Amino acid sequence: MSEAVDVPDVDPDEYRQVIGRFASGVTVVTTRDGRLDHAMTANALMSVSLDPVLLCLSVECEARFHDAVVEAGVWGVSILPSSARATAAWLSTRGRPLHGQLERIPHTYGPATGVPLLDDSLALLECRTVDTHPAGDHTLLVGHVVWMATTEHPGDALVYYRGQFGALP
Template sequence: MSEPLRTREPVPAPDTDHYRRAMGRFASGVTVVTTFAGGLDHAMTANALASVSLDPILLLVCVERDARFHDAVEEAGVWGVSILPARARATADWLSSRGRPLHGQLDRIEHHPGPVTGVALLDDALAHFECRTTDLHPAGDHSIVVGEVVSVFTPDHTEDALLYYRGRYGRLT
């Protein structure tokens, strides 16, 4: 026999500020996601990234639908992810600043083309992934972009990852 439903007092719907503060207590890694469209490199800082599947190997990233990057990644159909080391805070800040120039946004960041897709991958990253988009799902003011991983690279060096927690960058101590 199942337990009867418990009745509770009505609770007001959460507001976006409260939701943002609560989600800020979830520590995440910081990445740069890149693509190439319209003859230009496009890049954005992202912490909404997750492994989806091992068979096939799938990765997802959430992209704001109003962002320039959204149209670019949809057009290109391929994208890359570079996991940032703790010392790359300036890179994360730069690529998350709204209104930065699109032309030359990667000029001050050492990068190279990915071997499979040709998208920009950051030289000092802790790992790289190249992906081909398999699905794009509307989700509120973002889209969930799912991609099949077509290449993975992890350098021999290891160091602390850049983390994002409570609205600030940090590192494990």
């Protein structure tokens, strides 16, 4: 067994810069709480398992979306094309109005869970939450994928890298 070594705490701002070097895809995650649609831009998404098909989403505990998605128990994922930069920026804006977030964004409601899904996405998924895990200032939601679809002719993917949106062909 190796001896414990005192290591200084990692600075959160430096960590943000380092992890910003990891390019990730950009999605919009949605849920429906009664008659109110909730949405947020997310890049903290991870495929977990193929048997059963599971997806993991990380949601900040302080975000308005957090309580809505935990309570609803269902959520949708719309994987964004590069043409959706404005949508991604809007749905990542803190303090935007809670009502009507999706009014100007073409969307339909998923066939399995009824959550909103963005029309011009590269792919769509609907999930039912099967587990949650507290993780620092976030909650990890593990969802069983109950429905999905892809675009026949996908365009370039929207990515997030070093704090900015970009394109990945």
